[in-house]
Amino acid sequence: MSNIIKLLPDHIANQIAAGEVIQRPASVVKELMENSIDSGANHIQLILKDSGKQLIQVVDNGKGMNPEDARLAFERHATSKISSGEDLFNIRTMGFRGEALASIAAVARVELITRQEGEELGTRILIEGSEVSSQEPAAALSGTSISVKNLFYNIPARRKFLKSDRVELRHIIQEFERIALGFPQIEFSLHNDDSELMKLPGGNLKERILNVFGKNLGDKLFPISETTDFLTLKGFAVKPQFCKKSRKEQFLFLNNRYFKSGYLHHAVKGAYEGLLTADEQPSYFIFFDIDPTLVDVNVHPTKQEVKFQDERIIYNLLRVTIRHGLGKHQLTPTLDFDLERGERLIASGHISDHAPNAASTSGKASPSPSGGSFQPSAPRREKEDGDNWAQIFEGIRKDLTEQPGADQMKLETGEKKEVFSGFFQVLQRYVVIKTDRGVVLINQQRAHEQILYEQFLKSIENEEGTSQNLLFPKTIEMAASEAALLQELVPDLQKTGLQIEHFGGNSFVIHGRPAIWTREMEEEEMLTEILENYRIKGEYRDLAKRIAFSMARSLRIPGKKVLSETEMSVLISKMLVEKPHLDLIHKKTVVTLDEEALSKLFKS
Template sequence: MSDIIQLLPDAVANQIAAGEVIQRPASVVKELVENALDAGATEITINIKDAGKTLIQISDNGCGMSPTDARMAFERHATSKIKNANDLFCIRTMGFRGEALASIAAIADVELRTKKVEDELGTFIHIIGSEVKTQEPAGVNNGTNFLIKNLFFNVPARRKFLKANSTELKHIIWEVQRVALPNPGIRFSLIHNGTPVYELPAANYRKRIVDVFGKSLAQSLVNVDEDTSIVKIFGFIGQPKFARKTMGEQFFFVNGRFMRHPYFHKAIMQAYEQLLPPDSYPSYFLFLELDPGSIDINVHPTKTEIKFENERDIWPIVHAAIRESLGKHNVVPSIDFDQSGSIDIPVPKRSAEGIRFPDIKINPDYNPFDTDKQHSGGSYTPSSTTTFREKKNLDNWEDLYEGVQLKIKTENEPVAVRQSVDFSEARAEHFTGKKVLQLKQRYILTPVKSGLMVIDQRRAHERILFEQFLEVLKSDSVASQQQLFPQTIELNPADAAVLRSILEDLLSLGFDIREFGKDTFVINGTPGVLDVTSPELIVEKLLEEYKNSPVDARTKAKEQIALSLAKASALNYGIDLKQEEVDHLIDNLFACSTPNFTPDGKKVLNIIPLEDIEKGFLR
């Protein structure tokens, strides 16, 4: 029997490694920019076309490479950072594995131009799919210049699953943010299809954060500075009143390296406890410095997951540092112990005008034994107008829900198994103000035949708006409500790039938004189906939702726009609804094609069975 175990060819091994290291164009940007930082660059320029699918060019003014080093850099596990296994436990450089260039060269057309300051000539290398096509001396600038063309040209399956350009650009912007924030002394430029996205001059940490995320963030930043024998923590956090409904401005850095750490994130969220609006997230940009020997960054190919030797000791330090910073800036409510037992009742001045004491009105003709003038048993007799309204609503609801079966997904059951709720019992009187209750300014409660129906008012509004926007997209003409006074909105470079990528779809939805200078837009009109009092707020919320909801394909882009706009425009919790508003919301909800779920699959309503209610009263 012949032997069946064999070594993989280098080209195949590199492609396998590329599957872990290079997942999308943003991965290439990350790896090459990190190499530029390790080379001592003070200026780094990132130039991309078609979100990196066509071209990624990274140039720097770092130390450059000799001809031999330039060729060796493309070999697997070739690195200048590691000499022995012990070096893995005291790493301070960004790259160290020696996999990046080999992986990139395996799945792209790569050109490298590099030169050391002391050399007269530099080196030009051309590699396609791990095969070296050219290596020769060349007259090039000091530093290193990489051109990565036709990414995944020989791995069609991987290229096929790349997302829309707007999504891939979003990931590239995220990677640039993660490397630019901890390196404020380095100048970064990001250019997409010839248009500058970022022009970040060398600055301090605070200025770099503002340059990346926009001037609006400057007023919310609170300084954090805590130095202990275990860890040094510095950076900035956002004031609670500026918290956002979606995540995106939460950053941890350890020794200059970006990391994800849910455990430390929880420490921050607990520090903000009872200070944040519901479902909100504070901004934070925290830099941790500690002994490299007490962490392990070699646990994931992308090096964004880091293990700490003493994370349980660091957790309370992070928590206390945030609380202290909030307290120093009078964000945490203070307690005056001298007044802690008193009750502060304002006393009006004697000369105060307009103060009237309550009058006591007495009906001298009142006779409790005169039953002809009293309502029996405390019952309520509606007026003729009310009776007509109730009857009209009853007819409408019975016509609307006659024979309708609402399908509710039950827990621990497959999707095919459904519980049916008959809406023939959802009588109009349930929605006339006597049997409808708004709970905690969040839920709408009403009895149905099988128990109690609970509707999430915001999710219901999301479903309604989503279906309205989809109908608008299908129509040829869209009504746009022009603003009497056009609103100007200034965005950070990343948000401006996202807005440009979806501007055409927003126009089809009824928005009239025009670019007005660098990263500035004018909102002239909004969709007529929206009751918009603050157009700029709607656009900002739309961008937040869109950035955090990736689009799978271009054909899904308009549907994603409709979903993001519905989320951004839906009524918030904490709002009292009038009776007619409740009626209108319920009418429109059950006229939807899928009233029981939001467009992204969350429950809009729930039925609490009568048996469950009765069980609560059993001893």
């Protein structure tokens, strides 16, 4: 019988290898930018057409390649960065596998133009599906430019799987940000079609973070730093009162390379223990500098996972350093752990137990009941400051006047109607209603969110959102990653009454706000929060629902709040009498305890 095993031709082997490294335009961006970093460039430009589907070009002013190296760069396992097996355990460059360019050239049309400083002429190479179609001397700037056109042109199945331009652009921006954060001293820019999405001058880490994520992050961060025999740890983390609900701003770097680690993330979260609510996430930008012989970055083809020699030590060090940073900046009550958890939260200035009631919004944190062993050092939770919660009910209050008198309301909590005879609030969180058959409990925050959700959803679906015009239109500048998402949502946001227009680049103009948008919050900040909530509610496929959810989540009352009688009546009326549940956000907003349920509670 003849042999059946054959060696695959190079271009097929390359395509297979590309499957691991090159999954989408963002992977090409990552590989090309990392090569530019390894080339010693201090200026790197990324130019896209159609969010990378037509063109991804990276131009650098690094050391360039001579004609032979330029040709060799596209061979598999061709690298200038390591030469022996031992080198694999002493990696100081971003690349080392020698397969990125070969993989890219197997699945796209590539043009490379490169010149080394001191040489008169450079080299231009065209390569398509691993075949070099031309190589010639060419005039060129010093450095390297690589253009990758029509990614996956020869693998229709892969091309078909690419997502919309907006989604691909978001992935690209994410990779771009990770690299840009890792190398703040390098100047970067990003263009898509004809607009400049980011321009980042070289600077220090703090400047880079603010340039990427917006200047208003500035006051929200505190520095962390620690040095031991074998590592340096530095960076920034966010003060607890500014923690958000999304995990978008969580970055770990090892020797300037972005990496992911659920384990170390857990260490960071652990440092914030007692300072965050369950759904809040700290933002952090943490850099480990470690002797490369003590780590392995060759764990995964995309190099986003790393292995430390002793991860537990790193875990503990990270946790302690951040905890220490929080304490040093008086963000945690580090000295007195005897207090009840709730008191600690108050003392740290993070959560107030003194929810302003509807009539008074003085917003002063109540003194620590322990007798003041702490000075509340951080400002009160900003999101809740200055909001007049009473107003939030304004839009729905008028409905109440059209309801029958509160005490005559018939509740429909189950199949059957029941009559209720009074209500009150407990723990500043729940509305308790006495009925002829037992009690009904309403989780007030969830109920409020539900009511707003339904209002927003209705206004989106019927395109009837009323709007309050701003006296002067306001131009806002969003971070690039947010701008891409916001642009996608503009048409639906308009239906809620938010008069917003894209103004080119990352700018938007707001002419009016939805009438129910009564929280006193800067538009920019509110939009950021809406986008954040939009991201976390992944399960709603329907765009309108996701937007309604995001807006409701951003506008709902805080977890704890004293409600006035009227406000309670509104909740009761909306939740139990009208019950227009278009869709339930929460499984449990209302709990009914009838006689049977109550007596069950007493069975041991």
